[in-house]
Amino acid sequence: MLNNQRFFWKIFGGYLLIIIILTLLLLTITLRVVENHYVNSLSRSLEKLNISVVPQIIPLIVNSNDEDLDNFIKETGRKLDTRLTVIGADGKVLADSENDPAEMENHGYRGEIKEALSGSRGQYIRFSKTMQRKMLYIASAIEYQGDNIAVMRSSLYLADIDTLLRELRSKIFRISAFVIGLALIGALVYSRSLVRPINMITEASRNIAAGNFKTRVLLKGSKDFESLANAFNRMSEQLNHSFTELEIQRDELRTIIASIQGGLLVLDAKGKVLLYNDGMTSIATEAIEKGKYYWEVFRDTTFLAIIEKTQKDKNGMTQELESGSNTFLCNVNYLKANSETVCVLYDITEIKNLQKVKKDFVINVSHELRTPLTAMKGFIETLEEELPQEHKHYLGIIEKHTNRLINIVNDLLVLSEAEDRPALVIEDIQLRDFRENIMRIFEPQAIEKGLVFSWSNPDNITKIRGDVFKLEQVLINLIDNAFKYTETGTVTIAVKRDRLHNIIEVSDTGIGIPVDQQSRIFERFYTVDKSRSRRLGGTGLGLSISKHIVHLHNGEIDIESLPGKGTKFIIRLPINLS
Numbered sequence: 001m002l003n004n005q006r007f008f009w010k011i012f013g014g015y016l017l018i019i020i021i022l023t024l025l026l027l028t029i030t031l032r033v034v035e036n037h038y039v040n041s042l043s044r045s046l047e048k049l050n051i052s053v054v055p056q057i058i059p060l061i062v063n064s065n066d067e068d069l070d071n072f073i074k075e076t077g078r079k080l081d082t083r084l085t086v087i088g089a090d091g092k093v094l095a096d097s098e099n100d101p102a103e104m105e106n107h108g109y110r111g112e113i114k115e116a117l118s119g120s121r122g123q124y125i126r127f128s129k130t131m132q133r134k135m136l137y138i139a140s141a142i143e144y145q146g147d148n149i150a151v152m153r154s155s156l157y158l159a160d161i162d163t164l165l166r167e168l169r170s171k172i173f174r175i176s177a178f179v180i181g182l183a184l185i186g187a188l189v190y191s192r193s194l195v196r197p198i199n200m201i202t203e204a205s206r207n208i209a210a211g212n213f214k215t216r217v218l219l220k221g222s223k224d225f226e227s228l229a230n231a232f233n234r235m236s237e238q239l240n241h242s243f244t245e246l247e248i249q250r251d252e253l254r255t256i257i258a259s260i261q262g263g264l265l266v267l268d269a270k271g272k273v274l275l276y277n278d279g280m281t282s283i284a285t286e287a288i289e290k291g292k293y294y295w296e297v298f299r300d301t302t303f304l305a306i307i308e309k310t311q312k313d314k315n316g317m318t319q320e321l322e323s324g325s326n327t328f329l330c331n332v333n334y335l336k337a338n339s340e341t342v343c344v345l346y347d348i349t350e351i352k353n354l355q356k357v358k359k360d361f362v363i364n365v366s367h368e369l370r371t372p373l374t375a376m377k378g379f380i381e382t383l384e385e386e387l388p389q390e391h392k393h394y395l396g397i398i399e400k401h402t403n404r405l406i407n408i409v410n411d412l413l414v415l416s417e418a419e420d421r422p423a424l425v426i427e428d429i430q431l432r433d434f435r436e437n438i439m440r441i442f443e444p445q446a447i448e449k450g451l452v453f454s455w456s457n458p459d460n461i462t463k464i465r466g467d468v469f470k471l472e473q474v475l476i477n478l479i480d481n482a483f484k485y486t487e488t489g490t491v492t493i494a495v496k497r498d499r500l501h502n503i504i505e506v507s508d509t510g511i512g513i514p515v516d517q518q519s520r521i522f523e524r525f526y527t528v529d530k531s532r533s534r535r536l537g538g539t540g541l542g543l544s545i546s547k548h549i550v551h552l553h554n555g556e557i558d559i560e561s562l563p564g565k566g567t568k569f570i571i572r573l574p575i576n577l578s
């Protein structure tokens, strides 16, 4: 309301100021014009008077008949009720209707006399020392035979003009006051009519700001205000519509979020809870509330660390989370646009349990199979010596399959161990010893198959970091495959280094792997050619084990291969492994 008052006073005050300034201006100009007009018409009358008197006094001046001249001037001045003065060309007063010219000072220096003698009309308003009053002087030169012999000056008291002007001024003031009064009333009414709709719109805006979108403004009268009110009403209608739609969408979103099986949590840039659903309560220590900081609600150190890291790196991450007897997959993402963090929690306890059951089963079966298989192998070897030659062929087949079974059982146990994320013994591996071990294992195979087997590494790479036994296992798997699937050419191991990684490449010139199968060969039991793999004693687990071991080292394993040309496996291990 205070603002509206101020607005009213701004408009009304503006009008007030303009009216007062205009009236004062008008008043001043009018008075000035009237005064000028009055003085001018008086001047003209005095000039005419001068002209009519001059012919009668020329002879008196020429004959230096000063006494007659003075008498004539006094007589005429009295008749015309005007002060008349005759001044000689030398400035000496020759006659004056009011005073004794002999007592009057020289008038030669007075402006009107100087102007009249120089040929123009001398007009002056001045305070007369002689008369002790403000007077209007009009002086005209008296010409005789081409010379200005004297000046005829008539003058009037301006007291009359002042009285007249005073009267005029008071009349104009009264009229002005009346006009101002009227204008003020008009301005008051107009200002009120301007402020009233603005008040209404302000009030309506306040209502809308308070959430009352049904508010409407009704303004009649001025076309401008009517269209403003219409625009306002359209705006509030639109707002109402958008808000209703927003509410519906928000309800829908709420329902969707509530019905999500997993947990959902959205944090603002400061880490305060913006949005959450019930699924999130499973890892919360305190009741989740909008506006609370996430660390006030969650105490799980892994969860807190994931959020902190995501906010710091401004990059999403996924990690498993143990909470009580449950396991969760926690996916946290950072929304760069508004610096928000979105956490999604999936309960994977059942999947984990199933995996564990499966793994336990595999380990148990493998262990159970190991003893009878070892016994069978022993008996086969014993039988081999005692059996007649014609049956040895069948025994050979039994031995081959037994060996394959033993390999599978062993590989399954290794894979289960690798999947259990065992602790690695990370150390500096001396490349020379490492290389010698590997070369010793495969040299006989290289000679037997007639393949060139070589190892190259630059002199400056003398060691790499990793678990020596596990990496040896990886290389044995890869090189064993290279020999298995290469008939002619070379099997090469190359050690390299980039800024962040030690790189080991195992290349061969063998049969290669079709591009569409390359992404699958790291899967368990996956083989490109089943019968060939089986024939060569493969289990389909070697690459799976290798991948797990490389991942345990936080490394990566990639493949480049062309069918018929050869295959290259590239292992990248972080240099600063700890």
Ligand code: ADP
Pocket: 477, 481, 482, 485, 508, 510, 511, 512, 513, 521, 526, 527, 528, 529, 533, 537, 538, 539, 540, 541, 542, 543, 544, 567
């Ligand atoms: P396997 O015991 O059968 O060799 P792996 O897991 O070690 O099992 O390899 C999976 C499959 O990948 C193999 O069966 C084979 O088809 C293919 N493979 C692996 N290494 C090579 C290689 N160097 N050259 C061609 N194929 C290969």
